[in-house]
Amino acid sequence: MIEARGLSKRFQDKKRGEIRAVENVSFTCQPGKIYGLLGANGAGKTTTLRLLATILEPTDGTAVICGHDVVEEPEKVRASVGFLSTATALYPRLTAQELVEYFGRLNGLDEPTLNKRVDDIFNRLDMNGFRDRRCDKLSTGMKQKTSIARTLVHDPPVMIFDEPTLGLDVMTARTITAFIRECRNNGKTVIFSTHVMSEVEKLCDTIGIIQSGKLLAEGPLDQLRQKYSENDLEEIFVKVVAPHSVAAEAH
């Protein structure tokens, strides 16, 4: 379970002064459910997810993941989380198997458990054909599978995906969305960010719309449809975001 409580993140920029990337964001993601964070580029999605994954530290507020506070116990939080984004690249000079094993060891797995898990994952994701191939020699699809294997090796109860399909071809993107569904079916808590409406419609149990670092609307798709009297998610999104965009531009 993920529970964000008033999460805020401010950065200092020499030219622009203080930037409020995330402001007082609170939400809850339940096990066996997919929470979709929907927002335009620069809305604060990546920063929010990096705060949850403890890659960044919040300026104010906190989040509790599987009972561990992101500020107090960041290492325990990371051990409970699988984090996948287009920015999480692979080590080019390691083979697919070495890479997955490396992250398994860093997650504290002993050698017999690690070997068993690696074999299971490589079989399940059909990766045996390239397990000894270096990551810089893999195709985009193979790289994505290796990244998935990396996030799964320690069997985390929480999965965080930051725009996981960005820049991928249709077939590779489908592998990812299928994987996200599988995580939900296995009872994991899943949060993922995107600006692709169709992905949200297909996958998410709960949707959070974020703009200028603020969570502006939240709820299941049906609830949002009723609230904004619109059937199309894109129209709902525009209705939620537009007044704030104008205000932000004026500011």
Add this chain to the structure above:
Amino acid sequence: MSVRNIGIVYRKELTEWLRDRRTLISTVLVPLLAFPILMVGMTSLMAVMMSKAEKEVPKVMVIHGENSPELVAALHASKDLEIVPYADDWKDQISNKEIRAAVEIPSGFDASLNGKSPLTVQIHYYQGEVKSEYGAGHVEDSLKSFRDEFVKKILEAKNLPDSLISPFRLERHNVAPPEKVSGAALGGLLGYMVILLSMTGAIYPAIDLTAGEKERGTMETILSSPLSRVDLVLGKFFLVLSASLATAILSIISMGASFYLVGHSSAMAKKDAAVFQLHIGVPTVLSVFLMALPLAVLFAAVLLTIALFAKSYKEAQSYLTPMTFIVVIPAVASLLPGFDLTPKLALIPILSTSLVCKEIVAGTFHWNYILLILLSSSVYAAAALFIAVKMFQRESVLFRS
């Protein structure tokens, strides 16, 4: 801090490092091959050129020899000289290497030999040009033997012994032990090389493990693992330190082998080869490494910190290349003759280590300085490592864009 995790990071970094072709070239191949190729190649070439110059019979021109037939005849008679006819452009001919030297005999030279005040014979040559220097040397030898013959004749005529030409002989004898002699000459280079190479050996891995990782997009991947940032930076630090020491060790082995080869090479004349026969034992080399170890730690930590600050490989390179000069200047300064350790100098990093290494190689052990330098450079190294760890915890550095 977890030793297990530091070990896991170190092993992974080592695997990647050994698989990088650029690493093999910069850390293994270049230090192993550069010295033998440079030294053996250069010295063999020099030896060949010198022996050629020595064997050559130089073409020499005589200026104003008309009134001095005796001296001219003596020069003509010398087997080591080829006298060519006089030409007005003799200066150009020397500059253009057509002739090696010219002898200018003052007018009335023969006549002046019998009692008048001595006149000066001038030898014109091309300074710095090996063959011309040898040619001038041959001319000087011929003139000296002409002078000795002349004095000998006078002594014979007056029934006096030859030994009056040189009534006593001179000989120099070295009493300093061989290690001190080599220490004063080329041995001083050992400390300098260890310091410089432990720095240059660390540059490439320091960039690859920080700015390189940012550029490849793997920084976020590793930061999302449960690994603590202290363990991450220590794992990386130990790899950079290993690379730095490996470069220095391989270079010293290769330098030692090159000196041995050149010192025992048949191409070198005995007196020249002696310069290369270093008397540096294994304990001395180990002492130099021990002194340089805190410095290698300092380099690894400083380079990691600076390279981490850079956004890209290129930016890191532009920060770290000038660092070489910061190391070279004090290290070179320590090689200057007469520059000795003082308590204040012992606190200056790099310079102090370089100076104490020079002393160690020359067989002198000033224990109070050695301890002070080990202590001060260890403090600097610990401070640099502490800063490196702190930098790895700063988001503004890790995610600088």
